[in-house]
């Protein structure tokens with residue numbers, strides 16, 4: 001399988017011309033705290049002359065990462081509170097996360113699991129821990145969906161993924177397998193026909209959810225990698241993180257969502273930035289996110305519309321936090337008449353007053 005060479009230190013980023021030499025000491029302090037990883041596929045997209053490059057902002061360490069704000073947490077979405085055994089997060093009744101890998105192709109500066117992923121720890125769940133996790137899934141008939149995540153599960157070999165999928169194939173009550181990954185944009189060559197076949201080998205309905213945040217990430221190679229999955233019969237969805245200075249403007253976000261749909265990838269979630277430590281400089285406010293969602297309404301096709309989601313700190317799960325377009329009509333009996341806002345901002349009464357017909 002082809003393996004990309006990845007920049008894994010501040011010094012390598014400086015040598016590659018992707019970070020200024022005068023910042024080396026500061027970046028090394030950040031890199032000592034949080035993993036660094038940037039593949040050539042994404043590194044090639046960075047314009048070193050642009051101090052605000054949206055790809056660099058996602059992967060080049062920033063001294064601001066050492067500023068931990070009040071409310072930020074090492075486990076911002078509360079995985080630990082719902083982890084009955086290593087590798088499993090069972091937050092919702094009918095689905096579990098199966099965290100297969102502890103490493104990624106790239107290390108995102110805003111990662112909500114930044115305290116749990118990276119080199120210097122085991123690459124993947126051990127054989128014994130994986131066997132216990134699969135036994136947990138077998139023993140819980142309410143589990144309808146298994147979500148392979150990490151780290152990035154697609155960093156693992158096709159052979160290892162196939163063995164997991166074949167184990168899941170034997171669990172009758174599991175009907176759906178979902179895989180969360182950044183690999184098709186970070187290292188598209190890793191998406192081989194053998195890998196696609198391995199992902200299909202459970203015989204379950206299998207979805208791949210791509211994490212992409214900027215339209216430039218969907219290079220010709222990334223688009224071809226996604227096409228290999230879709231053409232192999234694997235439907236794709238996307239998740240993106242709303243990031244200040246990366247995709248928090250209507251033109252960039254619209255271009256990203258359209259590019260995904262052009263690749264036959266249905267935009268699924270736009271995540272509000274989690275309260276991961278040292279990520280305040282990359283978060284927007286919720287009001288800014290809701291305003292952006294309003295600009296999408298009517299501006300881009302319904303196929304392009306993601307749900308804007310907040311993972312409630314403490315492990316309470318996700319809730320949609322997008323703007324509402326409907327409210328009770330003033331003075332109307334409760335629950336009978338509403339005001340609905342159209343995509344141009346005009347209000348309409350629903351159901352229409354019969355006298356105005």
Ligand code: SF4
Nearest residue numbers: 104107108111151182
């Ligand atoms: S690929 Fe996912 S798990 Fe890995 S660093 Fe990025 S956000 Fe975190």
